[in-house]
Amino acid sequence: MVSEAGDVQSFLAQQHPFNHLTESLLDFVSTNVLVAFSKSGSEIPLSTTVQNEKIPGIIIVRSGSLEIRSHKGELIDRLSSGDYLVPEVLSGGEGHNPQVLVLEDCLYYELSNYAYQSLKSSSQEFSSLSAPDSTHHSAGGEASNIKQSAIQSSGQSTYLNQYIKETMTNSVVCAEQTISIREAAQLMTEHRITSLLIMDSDKLVGIITDRDFRSRVLSKSVPDTKSISHVMTHEPMCIDEHSRLHDAQLKMMSAGIHHLPVLRDEKPVGVISLSDILRANNIEPLSLAKDINSAASVDELSVAAEGVPDLVVKLIERDARAVEVGEIITSFADAITRRLLLLAEEKFGTKPCDYAWLAFGSQARQELMLGSDQDNALILPDGLSDTDTSYFKEFCEFVNAGLDKCGMPYCPGEIMASNDKWRLSFSDWCECFSTWIEEPSPKALMFSSIFFDMRHIAGDSKLTENLQDYVLSRAKNNTIFLAFMSENSLLHSPPLGFFKTFVLENDGDHNHTLDLKIRGTIPIVDAARNYALSASIAELNTVARLKVIEKAGLMSNEMAGSLVDAHEFIAGIRLQAQAEQYRLQIKIDNHLDPVKLSPLVRHQLKAAFHQVRDAQAAMKVRFSGGLL
Secondary structure, eight states: BBBOOOHHHHHTTTSSGGSOOOOHHHHHTTTTTTEEETTTTBBBBBOOOOOTTTSEEEEEEEEEEEEEOOTOOOEEEEEEETTTEEHHOOSSSSSSSOOEEEEEEEEEEOOOHHHHHHHHHOOHHHHSSSTTTTTTTOOOOHHHHHHHHEEEEEEOOGGGOBBBBHHHHOOOOEEETTTTTHHHHHHHHHOSSSSEEEEEEEEEEEEEHHHHHHIIIIITTOTTBGGGTTTTTTTOEEETTTTTTHHHHHHHHTOOOSEEEEEEETTEEEEEHHHHHHHHHSHHHHHHHHHEEEEEHHHHHHHHHTHHHHHHHHHHHHTTTHHHHHHHHHHHHHHHHHHHHHHHHHOOOOSSSSSEEEEEEEHHOOOOOTTTTOOOEEEEOSSSOOOHHHHHHHHHHHHHHHHHHHOOOOOOOOSSSSSSEEEHHHHHHHHHHHHHHHOHHHHHHHHHHHHTSSSEEEOOOHHHHHHHHHHHHHHOOHHHHHHHHHHHHHSSOSSSGGOBOOOOOOOOOOTTOOIIIIIHHHHHHHHHHHHHHHTTTTSSSSHHEEEEEHHSSOOOHHHHHHEEEEHHHHHHHHHHHHHHHHHHOOOOOOOOOGGGGGGGHHHHHHHHHHHHHHHHHHHHHGGGGOOO
């Protein structure tokens, strides 16, 4: 039965990628759609005949839910309202077609293959739905490949997924480093550009911007006859044209810059600017970063930081991926920390010696979420005087207080640089880590789960690199320490009971809720850390760690992929719950009443927890030998 075109059209107009179509194309789609209904427990065969064609072009879920499993029964994905799949891409060849199973009574639309092929020839969004090599899969049928190429969610059309090459300024203008400041200014005026790339033959060696002319030339009264190399930014930060706007945004936010040269095969082909990204985003993450980087006082900085939660909630509402939101929140936290360190030096005078400011835990892993507290420390050179020690005590107290005022609360466990215990010389830090590794007491294991995820934020990076190298070398192949770390991480078990039920918290304020951090993402974080320590893997981000671990052959492709998906899914639910708490102006935490979830999401969450529990069992087998 053909649906009423108006109803179909109004629904599809709100779903990606149909929301990119013109009104005439939407009208064409709606007249080439068949409405279908399947009961729970049935299967939608991929060989369905539609208008004498072997399979439909696209299947779009209107209501209910579907489950996609490989021909071996492996779970690929679950789809709900607004999600869709492309059968020709999902097809695995004769005998290898995945199954499309109906979880809940499902009303769905089948777009004819004729209409789909027509859209592919007229719309970039539809032409990119199927990669040339995605229609044939090996007998193994890798679920991750099928999932990425054949199954799409309505939330994937965020600005974060746009590519640099689609947004950058293509008319790149370059000049040799031997030209004068005046010649560079004339060249920029002639071409009406705000940045000029500086070359040494065919090698990019610098960049000069309008802002540089104001801050480095005019304000310093530098003669315009001098070479441009005297005032340009040497060895500028760059980005590849195939990177996403998300990557450019993070680089700009982190470094406080407004222009990035874009490279193709190491050669400049364009420039992407703050203005380019703002136009593409239609929101202002970089403007917020600019306010943070230019704040002249803690009060100004705290006012700028007030915009972070609101921006994050907008990203969550736009269905940005959890890993990307975590990176953005962390970039703001890093920028606020660096600004506070500069303000501290202005307040207390020039630092008496080098130092390294470290972040631990979720900030180190670039996985911060709303409401996260601060975990940080300071590495100092050996042999400090009492005067130097006194300087850094006040210095760190100022920075920690500033972070608290900017929305990063004091650590309840006092893991902060203002605490004398965590403001140590390099040698003292080495001794701490050595003790934790060689004598893994319960307290040592607790510290290890925090301090072994460390990332350099500011100061002398050599101090941090040397400490990281020391820690990785001592932890690698220490089977007793790794076994204790594994046993300790099993204390954070997924909240699953018998009969496929959730085990809910029972602690008063959070009674009958799920702790999506302690029972959800932390077990995945712990597992990834343990595997990384066993092989001296320096990567910190959990998803990135799992990918390196998989590539190193320490974990199967299936398990690593499942943990990546589980981490993204659980973190996504956690972020959505936090966004709701923010909108309701209640305290942000990591707890969620599962009753608030739809039956489909509860089903998916249980499946994710099962994946985590399986991974913990495998980890115990791998590392428990150290206790024998």
